[in-house]
Amino acid sequence: MEKQSAFNIYPMDQFIIEPILMGENLEWYSFTNQALWMLISLAAISFVFIYGSRKHQLVPGRLQSVAELMYFFIRDMIIDIAGQEGLRYFPYIFTLFILILFGNVLGLLPYSFTYTSHIAVTGFLALSVFIAVTLIGFLKNGFGFLSLFWISSAPLALRPILLIIEVISYFVRPVSHSIRLAGNMMAGHAVIKVFAGFAGALGLGAIAPIFAITAVYGLEMLVVVIQAYVFTILTCVYLNDALHPGH
Amino acid sequence: MASTSNNDAVGMPQLDFSTFPNQIFWLVVFCVILFAIVKLFIIPRMEDIFANRRKIIDGNIAKAEEIRIRISEIEKQIEEEIGKAKAQCDDIMNTSANNVKEQMSIALEDSKTATSQLINEAQGRLEELKDGSEAAIKKISEELANEIISKISRGK
Numbered sequence: 528m529e530k531q532s533a534f535n536i537y538p539m540d541q542f543i544i545e546p547i548l549m550g551e552n553l554e555w556y557s558f559t560n561q562a563l564w565m566l567i568s569l570a571a572i573s574f575v576f577i578y579g580s581r582k583h584q585l586v587p588g589r590l591q592s593v594a595e596l597m598y599f600f601i602r603d604m605i606i607d608i609a610g611q612e613g614l615r616y617f618p619y620i621f622t623l624f625i626l627i628l629f630g631n632v633l634g635l636l637p638y639s640f641t642y643t644s645h646i647a648v649t650g651f652l653a654l655s656v657f658i659a660v661t662l663i664g665f666l667k668n669g670f671g672f673l674s675l676f677w678i679s680s681a682p683l684a685l686r687p688i689l690l691i692i693e694v695i696s697y698f699v700r701p702v703s704h705s706i707r708l709a710g711n712m713m714a715g716h717a718v719i720k721v722f723a724g725f726a727g728a729l730g731l732g733a734i735a736p737i738f739a740i741t742a743v744y745g746l747e748m749l750v751v752v753i754q755a756y757v758f759t760i761l762t763c764v765y766l767n768d769a770l771h772p773g774h
Numbered sequence: 775m776a777s778t779s780n781n782d783a784v785g786m787p788q789l790d791f792s793t794f795p796n797q798i799f800w801l802v803v804f805c806v807i808l809f810a811i812v813k814l815f816i817i818p819r820m821e822d823i824f825a826n827r828r829k830i831i832d833g834n835i836a837k838a839e840e841i842r843i844r845i846s847e848i849e850k851q852i853e854e855e856i857g858k859a860k861a862q863c864d865d866i867m868n869t870s871a872n873n874v875k876e877q878m879s880i881a882l883e884d885s886k887t888a889t890s891q892l893i894n895e896a897q898g899r900l901e902e903l904k905d906g907s908e909a910a911i912k913k914i915s916e917e918l919a920n921e922i923i924s925k926i927s928r929g930k
Binding site for chain 1: 789790793794795798799801804807809811812813815816817819820830
């Protein structure tokens with residue numbers, strides 16, 4: 528990034544995965560900047576959830592109430608959407624939520640790396656959700672799970688057409704699920720980088736670009752939380768489809 | 775390409791498939807560790823905090839109920855005591871009124887007998903006086919008569 532000069536803006540450079548620590552070549556096991564930020568995210572999660580609530584306070588302090596807020600937010604969300612049965616899958620969904628949330632939020636720090644901006648990561652998560660939900664659907668309901676695609680409340684003539692639409696939309700789920708998150712993360716960071724490039728080029732007179740960076744940064748603060756929420760709530764919706772396909 | 779520590783991103787680094795095995799490897803490691811943390815530390819701790827809070831709230835509600843019952847008991851007791859005190863008060867008032875009446879009647883009786891005695895005495899004295907005066911008149915008149923007689927007889 529030191530190579531930048533004048534109007535040479537490389538907004539996508541921040542997403543390059545580079546091996547650090549072990550050699551120059553990227554092998555499948557190389558410790559990369561992405562892995563480093565996953566580690567930092569682990570540390571941050573441990574800090575908030577383990578250090579923050581170490582005292583088991585009855586009336587929570589600042590960190591503990593943050594932890595409780597997230598915990599019970601997801602817990603209530605699962606109960607609201609997927610019902611009491613959904614609580615069995617709470618540990619998985621909660622893991623997913625804090626993984627994405629902390630990745631998104633830490634990605635907003637200058638010089639950080641946003642692992643959730645990579646389609647490989649979000650794609651893997653979305654595919655895991657897709658496969659898990661499909662398996663749960665078949666294990667819980669047997670072939671009754673297929674009634675998800677046969678809309679019994681629609682007129683009989685429309686049902687074959689709806690079947691095709693439903694099947695397609697079902698298989699598009701992991702794609703939209705993953706691209707929505709990665710795309711949002713990538714776009715926001717790239718926009719900030721572009722404005723930062725303008726600011727760098729304009730030097731001391733860069734009032735407008737810095738104002739724009741501030742505005743976009745504020746928007747991104749909102750977006751990163753919302754996207755983590757959206758990913759989680761969609762997971763809950765898919766889980767609900769698997770648990771109660773009749774609806 | 776990005777895979778060879780070259781700093782120029784060609785297109786989107788996200789679509790550089792040569793980095794995928796590495797990304798997925800570290801993501802899986804990360805997920806497993808994170809899931810272990812969630813399962814072993816976060817959930818037990820949060821549930822513990824929640825259960826504790828629930829327990830204390832329930833305990834406080836139970837205590838409040840207990841106190842409410844005790845308060846109503848105490849209220850009942852107070853009413854009982856007030857009733858008793860009222861009865862006692864009436865009792866005392868009645869007995870004292872009776873006492874006063876009795877004493878008054880006794881005093882009245884006493885004064886009656888005393889006055890009748892006094893009247894008797896006075897009547898007796900009056901009788902005496904009457905008798906006395908009659909005798910005195912007789913005596914005086916006798917003396918007077920004697921004197922007159924002697925005067926007359928001397929004058930002659």
